[in-house]
Amino acid sequence: MNYNEVSFKAAYGTINQLPKSVRPEISFAGRSNVGKSSLLNKLFNRKGLAKVSSTPGKTATINFFTASSADFVDLPGYGYAKVSKTERQRWSGLIEGYFHQDRRFALVVSLIDIRHAASELDVQMIDFLMEEGLPFVVVLTKADKLSKSQVNRQVAAIRKQLGFEPEDPIIAVSSEKGTGIDVLKRTIEYAIQEEKKEFRG
Numbered sequence: 254m255n256y257n258e259v260s261f262k263a264a265y266g267t268i269n270q271l272p273k274s275v276r277p278e279i280s281f282a283g284r285s286n287v288g289k290s291s292l293l294n295k296l297f298n299r300k301g302l303a304k305v306s307s308t309p310g311k312t313a314t315i316n317f318f319t320a321s322s323a324d325f326v327d328l329p330g331y332g333y334a335k336v337s338k339t340e341r342q343r344w345s346g347l348i349e350g351y352f353h354q355d356r357r358f359a360l361v362v363s364l365i366d367i368r369h370a371a372s373e374l375d376v377q378m379i380d381f382l383m384e385e386g387l388p389f390v391v392v393l394t395k396a397d398k399l400s401k402s403q404v405n406r407q408v409a410a411i412r413k414q415l416g417f418e419p420e421d422p423i424i425a426v427s428s429e430k431g432t433g434i435d436v437l438k439r440t441i442e443y444a445i446q447e448e449k450k451e452f453r454g
């Protein structure tokens with residue numbers, strides 16, 4: 254995977270607009286404001302690739318980015334309280350609709366803010382990924398906001414909360430400081446290779 258090559262493909266507001274999945278997909282899921290866009294920008298070292306916003310709750314779309322060996326998919330952020338019920342249902346419809354399609358899911362990066370416990374929606378998301386047997390990694394964002402010992406404590410606490418086995422992957426990252434980015438890149442690389450093997454059969 255060459256992280257110097259990436260381009261924005263399109264934003265999709267409904268499920269039936271989504272392009273057929275012909276390449277491995279790395280999808281990013283998490284609540285609004287968790288740091289999804291910042292993480293995408295950090296991975297590709299391109300500040301304006303995905304829009305970073307300090308005000309959560311923007312119009313929900315599924316955004317596709319084409320990279321050298323996979324498509325990167327920025328899913329709409331869930332769980333923003335201040336939007337209408339209809340808008341929230343539209344968001345969950347998009348996320349569920351995406352995962353129910355026949356797509357080349359290589360890795361779902363499930364983001365949680367390291368300063369907090371997993372929310373009910375985070376837990377629902379991760380339970381769903383486990384039940385469906387989708388390959389995933391939990392990424393704890395904004396690690397620069399905590400001390401190293403607090404980071405370790407939160408990693409352990411969230412592991413426990415999610416009922417993780419020792420082999421279940423969890424990575425603490427900081428898009429600000431670059432912490433954990435190399436580990437995440439290796440995880441993505443491995444997932445792409447595995448998906449390709451499986452796809453070829």
Ligand SMILES: Nc1nc2c(ncn2[C@@H]2O[C@H](COP(=O)(O)OP(=O)(O)O)[C@@H](O)[C@H]2O)c(=O)[nH]1
Pocket residue numbers: 283284285286287288289290291292304305306307309330394395396397398426427428429430
């Ligand atoms: N300190 C710190 N702030 C971050 C980090 N990642 C994102 N943020 C901030 O969190 C807010 C939401 O980020 P954004 O990437 O737009 O989140 P998204 O809604 O999940 O796409 C912005 O104000 C970012 O600057 C990080 O690693 N460290």
Ligand SMILES: [Mg+2]
Pocket residue numbers: 289290291303304305306
């Ligand atoms: Mg975003």
